[in-house]
Amino acid sequence: MNRINQKLKEDKKLLSIYFTAGYPEINDTVSIIQDLEKNGVDMIEIGLPFSDPLADGPTIQDSSTAALKNGMTTEVLFKQLEGIRETVSIPLIIMGYFNPMFQYGIEAFCKKCQELGIDGLIIPDLPVDVYHEKYQSIFEKYGLINVFLITPQTSDERIRYIDSISNGFIYMVSSASTTGAKSGFGEEQTAYFERIGNMNLNNPQVIGFGISNNETFTQATKYAKGAIIGSAFVKHVTKHGIKTIDSFTKSILN
């Protein structure tokens, strides 16, 4: 069974962390992953940086720009991840925009992911129908789970469609925004969380965007299986470096 599905079966709320590969330094990737696992993180999104990250706010934009300046590329990342499964056992997901994967070749990319022990992909600008029509069989062939986003504006009908095509979890974007734009949840969000909770979807949901501390993590996981932290973590390593990951995870998990 895919590590993501296994993890989702565990009887606990999941903390998932996003970081930008190649940031702050080009060779930080592996040690960040290892440290996150050591400190109780359940799942990791490895950000493959892109020059034009449309869905991201300034924090992840800047980390992506810096990572690219540091020399991060798809090839480099794959090289760094060689042997990662000897030391790390939690689910690993690559999150990135479609164009770099498209240039690498979708099939070659998926094959490589399988070889390295990557469990899934999140590609915000790959639309569901294109995935379904063109790429789903390739992803499945290499045992990869593709994770789709939904937002407060996504219609019920479309959520059901996305649910029917998903085979891991659904990434619930907490509010209409780019990453790192908002912090904290108002009534609008909790109503949306409840609405989705009541839909009894086949796939569990993990909430992302706007989660930055223990309070928002607790709030989100009241309604969902887990929560994803991105910008807040990237900010943390910008400010404090990668040696204090434990203090970050502790502040979230208490």
Add this chain to the structure above:
Amino acid sequence: MKLKVCGMKYQDNIESIAGLKPDYLGFIFYEKTPRHFNTKIPEISDNIKKTGVFVNAEMGTIVEKVNEFKLDAVQLHGEESPYFCSILRSTSLLSRPIEIIKVFSVKEGFNFEVLEPYENVCDFYLFDTKGKLPGGNGYTFDWSLLNDYPSTKPFFLSGGIGIDQIEAIKAFQKSEASKYCYAIDVNSKFETEPGLKNSSILREFINKLHNKKTMNYNVDDKGYYGEFGGAYIPEMLYPNVEELRQNYLKVMAEPEFQKEFDQLLKDYVGRPSPLYFAKRLSEKYNTKIYLKREDLNHTGAHKINNTIGQILMAKRLGKTRIIAETGAGQHGVATATVCALMGMECIVYMGEIDIARQAPNVARMKMLGAKVVPALSGSRTLKDATNEAIRDWINNPVNTHYIIGSAIGPHPYPDMVTRFQAVISEEIKWQLREQEGRENPDYVVACIGGGSNAAGTYYHYLHEPDVGIIAVEAAGLGIDSGESAATSVLGKEGIIHGCKTLLMQTKDGQITEPYSISAGLDYPGVGPMHAHLSKTGRAEFLSITDSDAMEAGLELSKLEGIIPAIETSHAFAIFKHKTFKPDDVVVMSLSGRGDKDLQNYIDYFKI
């Protein structure tokens, strides 16, 4: 076999379908159908027979419609008697001769004897599927029934015919039953909605019917031009883009919308823009050069054609806040202008570098009440301004419309922008007919940033093979200099700003920062339509360096008294690189005026 397209309703759509040269176009004068025709028929070719379709109408009504709409044929869909047909055929009240088509609905067991009394009182029969409705039931009948056809009168084959029936039609054509089949009649299977025909599917049908292998250069129903286009957008944008996709053609087809759009183009923008024969330039390059004067539009460029269209669209969709990106500032000014006109909030994203090199336009936008937000990321030019605008849209999904300024972005933007800009070639056609006695020039030429002035200039010529299409890109300091924006040469298939197109990028799929002296051409991609035109060889792409463009701008100023925008100057530099024949008619899109670039010209030439 001839073709009749029935159930026409909307003016624009009638024009575009007429462009496919069917033999008959049908207008239904029957109030109980959603395809009921109740507007005007625009000017269309005399070779297309205008057919009025009636269901048990009074003689007087039919006569009135024939005379009013100059109908060439009348199709009778009810229980009109042979006597009725004979009177209609001979009445002196008709101002013109008409063909009479009598309809019979066919199903198994149809008795062909009912035709007999009509043999001498009508010109054609039309066989339709027998169903609940008087026509338009949407499925075919068993055509082998026509094996029993006893007459020699030519007939129309109708009822639920769509592109899926191509093979069946071809088989039918080979069979004995088709001996007297004169025409195929199509309707609902080619519709986006009742009365609105999809011209690209219909074109495909016609080409297949005639075994013609011509390329479709328009967008298909999935939003692609060949392999380019589509909507590669994050889910956050889906509801907005989908709302637009579902509505844009419908809204554009509304008579009220068209009226308002045409009126504003005329009274506010100052259209039609002149088509000017450039005598001295023509002499110098020994060919016939016409300038399509988009520079004379209000705000000084073609951009306003699109912003007028989109602001009306935004209003129809209930939006109250407008965002836009801009490179040269022309699109920003055009957007700020229409927002002022409509009293809407306006935010324009502009790269920090462009803010510096297009200062007059920044001032204009501010004066018009827009907020200009600098894009500080990446190369700080058009690409980054577009990123920022898209991010704004993600953050404001409900009340905001994003007016994209070129034929780029996710479907339906490239097509929508192209349609709004298509007024350029629509005018060229009749203007050239007036001046040269022919609608088609030998070449149409335009500069390409994202490709909106080009798309508008080419639109009505895309499927006219005798019209050469020339696209002019910015080579910056030279193709191989590393400082260029010549996408057709340097680009590879990839995804930028929500569409698959040709894109300048690294081997790793990172988008490259382009360079051109002109802010409006400083973009690492081209619209998907142009990627398709390039890939299929329909258009010839030329790349022009900064220095050639600047020289050409100066030359046009001195020879014709017209100072062009630097973007536009690129198009005029082709005469240095390409020779035309003396009697070639070359139509140039003069996309914008040079006021905004004065300082750049001054600095460059040390004037």
